[in-house]
Amino acid sequence: MFARIPPSALLGLVLTALFLITAVFAPLxxxxxxxxxxxxxxxxxxxxxxxxxxxxxxxxxSRMIYGARTTIFIATMATVLSFTLGSILGxxxxxxxxxxxxxxxxxxxxxxxxxxxIFALVVLSVLPSTVLTLVVVMGVLDATRVYRLSxxxxxxxxxxxxxxxxxxxxxxxxxxIFREILPNxxxxxxxxxGLRFIFMVLFVSALSFLGLGIQPPEADWGGMVKENxxxxxxxxxxxxxxxxxIAALAISVNLVADWIxxxxxxxxxxxxx
Amino acid sequence: MPEDSSLLxxxxxxxxxxxxxxxxxxxxxxxxxxxxxKLKKGKVLGLIGxxxxxxxxxxxxxxxxxxxxxxxxxxxxxxxxxxVLKAGKQGLRSLRGKEVRYVAQSAAAAFNPAHRLMDxxxxxxxxxxxxxxxxxxxxxKNLFRKLxxxxxxxxxxxxxxxxxxxxxxxxxxxMALCSEPDLIIFDEPxxxxxxxxxxxxxxxxxxxxxxxxxxxxYITHDLAVVAQVSDEIMVLRHGKLxxxxxxxxxxxxxxxxxxxxxxxxxxxxxREKEPSGQPVLSVKNVTAAYGGGPIDVLKDVxxxxxxxxxxxxxxxxxxxxxxxxRAITGLLPPKQGSVEFAGRMLPGRLAxxxxxxxxxxxxxxxxxxxxxxxxxxxxxxxxxPLEFYFGIRGKExxxxxxxxxxxxEMGHGFKxxxxxxxxxxxxxxxCIARALAAKPSLxxxxxxxxxxxxxxxxxxxxxxxxxxxxxxxxxxFITHDLATxxxxxxxxxxxxxxxVVRYGSKSKVLTPPFDDYTDLLLSSVPEMEIxxxxxxxxxxxxxxxxN
Numbered sequence: 001m002f003a004r005i006p007p008s009a010l011l012g013l014v015l016t017a018l019f020l021i022t023a024v025f026a027p028l029x030x031x032x033x034x035x036x037x038x039x040x041x042x043x044x045x046x047x048x049x050x051x052x053x054x055x056x057x058x059x060x061x062s063r064m065i066y067g068a069r070t071t072i073f074i075a076t077m078a079t080v081l082s083f084t085l086g087s088i089l090g091x092x093x094x095x096x097x098x099x100x101x102x103x104x105x106x107x108x109x110x111x112x113x114x115x116x117x118i119f120a121l122v123v124l125s126v127l128p129s130t131v132l133t134l135v136v137v138m139g140v141l142d143a144t145r146v147y148r149l150s151x152x153x154x155x156x157x158x159x160x161x162x163x164x165x166x167x168x169x170x171x172x173x174x175x176x177i178f179r180e181i182l183p184n185x186x187x188x189x190x191x192x193x194g195l196r197f198i199f200m201v202l203f204v205s206a207l208s209f210l211g212l213g214i215q216p217p218e219a220d221w222g223g224m225v226k227e228n229x230x231x232x233x234x235x236x237x238x239x240x241x242x243x244x245x246i247a248a249l250a251i252s253v254n255l256v257a258d259w260i261x262x263x264x265x266x267x268x269x270x271x272x273x
Numbered sequence: 274m275p276e277d278s279s280l281l282x283x284x285x286x287x288x289x290x291x292x293x294x295x296x297x298x299x300x301x302x303x304x305x306x307x308x309x310x311k312l313k314k315g316k317v318l319g320l321i322g323x324x325x326x327x328x329x330x331x332x333x334x335x336x337x338x339x340x341x342x343x344x345x346x347x348x349x350x351x352x353x354x355x356x357v358l359k360a361g362k363q364g365l366r367s368l369r370g371k372e373v374r375y376v377a378q379s380a381a382a383a384f385n386p387a388h389r390l391m392d393x394x395x396x397x398x399x400x401x402x403x404x405x406x407x408x409x410x411x412x413x414k415n416l417f418r419k420l421x422x423x424x425x426x427x428x429x430x431x432x433x434x435x436x437x438x439x440x441x442x443x444x445x446x447x448m449a450l451c452s453e454p455d456l457i458i459f460d461e462p463x464x465x466x467x468x469x470x471x472x473x474x475x476x477x478x479x480x481x482x483x484x485x486x487x488x489x490x491y492i493t494h495d496l497a498v499v500a501q502v503s504d505e506i507m508v509l510r511h512g513k514l515x516x517x518x519x520x521x522x523x524x525x526x527x528x529x530x531x532x533x534x535x536x537x538x539x540x541x542x543x544r545e546k547e548p549s550g551q552p553v554l555s556v557k558n559v560t561a562a563y564g565g566g567p568i569d570v571l572k573d574v575x576x577x578x579x580x581x582x583x584x585x586x587x588x589x590x591x592x593x594x595x596x597x598x599r600a601i602t603g604l605l606p607p608k609q610g611s612v613e614f615a616g617r618m619l620p621g622r623l624a625x626x627x628x629x630x631x632x633x634x635x636x637x638x639x640x641x642x643x644x645x646x647x648x649x650x651x652x653x654x655x656x657x658p659l660e661f662y663f664g665i666r667g668k669e670x671x672x673x674x675x676x677x678x679x680x681x682e683m684g685h686g687f688k689x690x691x692x693x694x695x696x697x698x699x700x701x702x703x704c705i706a707r708a709l710a711a712k713p714s715l716x717x718x719x720x721x722x723x724x725x726x727x728x729x730x731x732x733x734x735x736x737x738x739x740x741x742x743x744x745x746x747x748x749x750f751i752t753h754d755l756a757t758x759x760x761x762x763x764x765x766x767x768x769x770x771x772x773v774v775r776y777g778s779k780s781k782v783l784t785p786p787f788d789d790y791t792d793l794l795l796s797s798v799p800e801m802e803i804x805x806x807x808x809x810x811x812x813x814x815x816x817x818x819x820n
Contacts, residue, residue, distance in 0.1 A: 160643050161638045161640060161643045161644040162643065162644055162645050162646045164604070165636065165638070165644055165707075167604075167623065168602055168603075168604070168623070168631065168634075168635075168636055169631060169657070169658060169661060169711075170626075170628050170631040170632075170661070171661070179646075179649075180646055183646070183648035183649075184646065184647065184648055
C-alpha cells in the first residue's frame with residue numbers, strides 16, 4: 001500500500017511530526033516556564049538559553065515550544081471548524097440544490113467579497129478577545145473556501161449514476177451525502193485540509209502580529225515576532241526565529257499535502273500518461 | 274506478383290507499455306506480441322478483436338505513432354519500401370498526413386471546433402505541398418460530392434457543430450483522402466454512429482476506397498461491418514494474431530474457435546412468450562418534457578410489460594428511450610398520462626413513492642463503472658438493497674450476497690473487491706446482482722450491453738435470460754441494437770422522435786409490412802454476409818425511386 005515515500009514527503013512527515021510532538025508535550029520539553037523571566041533582555045544564544053532570551057528576558061526556546069502549542073492548537077481547531085461547517089453546507093447545497101443552494105452560495109459570495117484579514121480585524125476588535133472567538137471567526141471565514149470546493153466536488157459526483165441508483169433505491173439525503181458522496185470527495189478535501197491548515201497558521205500569526213490574536217503574556221509565534229521585532233534594528237535575531245518556525249511548519253505540511261494529493265490521484269488510475 | 278506491389282508490411286511487431294494498477298507496483302505489459310501483416314496497394318485489411326486486442330495500437334504503429342506511454346520495442350514497419358520506425362522526425366513529418374492518414378472513431382472530438390471544416394480538410398494537403406489551396410479545395414468539394422454530403426460547394430464553410438455526426442465522419446474521410454495518401458487507417462469510424470447513419474457512412478467509405486484505389490486498414494469490433502468493406506480480415510486477441518484470411522473464409526469457414534465465437538455471437542435461442550393476464554407495468558399516454566420546457570421529449574407513449582417478459586424499446590439516439598425509463602422510475606414526472614404498476618397508479622414523483630414501489634422497479638445502467646460507488650466493495654454494493662428493503666444484516670446478509678454472486682456466475686472471492694478491480698463484464702454482473710437483491714418485478718435495462726465487447730455482451734444477455742426464467746422478473750430493455758432485440762425480446766416498441774411508431778409482439782413487429790421508419794431501422798442492421806451493404810443500399814434507392 002505505502003509503496004515508497006518520496007524524500008520530500010518524508011522530510012515533510014518528519015518535520016510535521018516533530019512540530020506536533022513539540023506542541024503536545026510542550027510542558028515536558030520546555031526548560032523554563034513560558035512567562036518566567038530568567039535573564040537580561042535579548043541575551044545571545046548560550047548553553048543555558050539555546051536560543052537566547054526575548055524582549056522581557058524570558059527564555060526564547062521555552063516560549064517557542066509553548067508557542068508551537070498555542071499556534072498549532074488554534075490553527076487545528078479553526079481548520080476542524082471550517083471543514084465541518086464548509087463541507088457539510090457545501091454537500092448539502094450540491095445535493096439539495098434549489099433555493100437552499102442559492103441562499104448559501106450567495107451568502108458565501110458575500111463573505112468572500114470582503115477581504116478576510118480586514119473582516120477579521122473588524123470583528124475581533126468588537127468582540128471580546130478570547131481563544132473561542134478567535135477560533136470561531138477564523139473557522140467561519142475560512143469555511144467559505146471549503147464550502148466552494150466541497151460544493152464543486154459534490155456537484156460533479158451528484159450526477160454520477162451510482163448516486164442516481166441510490167436515489168432510485170429510496171435512500172435519504174444523509175446516506176447520499178455521507179455514504180455516496182463523501183468517500184469520493186475525500187481525496188481533494190484531504191489535500192485541501194493541509195493547505196487550509198497552513199493558511200490558518202499564517203492567519204493566526206498575522207492576527208497576533210497585529211495585536212488581535214493571542215494576547216500576551218501567552219506565547220504564540222506571530223505574537224513573538226511582534227514582541228521581538230524592535231530587536232532587528234540592533235542586529236538581534238530573536239524575531240526571526242518564530243518567523244522561521246512559521247515558514248518551516250508551512251512548508252513541511254505542504255510537502256505532506258502534496259504527497260497525499262499525488263497518492264490519492266494515482267489511486268484513481270494514475271496521473272495521466 | 275512483383276515485390277513492389279506490397280504497400281505496407283509489418284514484421285514481428287512488438288509494443289509494450291507500463292501500467293500502474295492501483296495497489297500494485299507498476300509493471301510492463303505487452304500490448305502487441307509479434308504481429309506480422311502485409312497489405313497490397315488498393316486493398317482493405319480489416320483488423321478485428323475485442324477491446325485490448327491491440328487493433329488501434331497496430332493501426333497507429335503503422336504510422337510509427339504510439340499513444341501516451343506506449344513503446345514500440347521490436348519489429349519492422351515497412352511502408353512504400355522504407356522502415357518508418359527508423360524514419361526519424363523529419364522522415365515522419367513527410368510521411369504522416371501525406372502517405373498515410375488516420376480517421377478517428379469520434380469525429381466530433383477530432384475536429385477543432387474553432388475552425389471551419391474546409392480549413393481543416395485541406396490543411397495537410399497544403400502543408401505537405403501536395404496541392405495549392407485552390408486545387409485542394411476543388412478536390413475536397415469533389416470528394417464532398419462523391420461522399421454525398423449535402424451542399425458540397427458550401428459545406429466546407431460550416432463549423433464542426435453545424436453538421437451531424439454521420440456527416441462529420443464523412444468529412445473526416447474526405448480530409449484523409451484529400452492529400453491522396455497511399456494508406457488510410459480507419460479506427461472504428463462508424464462505431465459511435467446510429468445504425469441508420471452507419472450504413473451511409475459505410476457505403477461512402479467503401480465507394481471512396483474503390484474509386485481512389487487507396488489501401489486501408491479498417492479497425493472495428495463488429496465483424497458484420499468489416500465484412501462489408503474489407504478484402505481480408507485479421508482476427509486479433511490479447512495482442513496476438515488468431516486468424517488471418519480472406520473475408521469469405523473468415524465469416525463462412527472460420528478455422529479457429531475464437532473466430533467462430535465472434536461469427537456466431539448473436540445466435541441466442543429465445544422463444545417468444547405470449548402476453549399473459551394483467552401487465553406488471555402499464556405506461557398510459559405519457560407525455561414528458563425536461564425542466565417544464567415546451568419541447569415534449571415523450572409524446573403520448575403507451576406500452577405494457579407483462580410479468581416475466583421482456584419489452585425491448587428500440588430507436589436511435591434522441592428518440593426518447595432513456596427518457597421513458599426516467600418517467601417510469603419517477604426521476605422525470607410526466608406532464609400527462611400515468612404509470613400503473615400491477616394495476617395501481619404510481620405517483621409521478623420519486624419522493625412520493627413508497628419504499629415497496631421503489632423496490633419493485635430496479636434499474637441497470639449502460640456504464641457499469643459509474644453505476645457503482647468506486648469506494649464501496651462488491652459486498653456492500655449488493656448487500657445494501659438487502660439491508661435497505663428487507664432489513665437483512667450480518668451473517669444472513671453475507672449469505673444472501675454469496676447466493677447472488679453465485680447467480681451471476683461469480684465466486685465468493687469477489688465480495689471484498691472494489692469495482693476498479695473488476696472487468697467490464699463483471700461490473701455489469703454486479704449491477705445485475707444489485708438489482709436482483711431487491712427481488713423486483715421489473716428491471717429496466719438501459720443499454721446494458723452497449724459498452725461491452727460482443728462476446729461479453731452475449732454472456733450478459735444469456736445471464737439475463739436465465740435469471741428471467743428463474744426469478745420471473747420482467748425487463749424493459751432499452752437498446753439501439755436490433756440484433757440484441759431479436760435475441761431477447763418478447764415484445765418490441767420502436768420509438769422515433771419521442772413517439773412509439775410500432776408496438777407489439779416480437780413476431781408481429783418484425784414481420785412485414787413495415788412502416789417506413791421500422792423498415793429503415795431493420796434494413797440498416799449489418800448482416801454477416803458479403804454484399805449485404807450493396808443490397809441494402811440498392812433496395813433503399815429503389816424504394817426512394819418508387820416513392
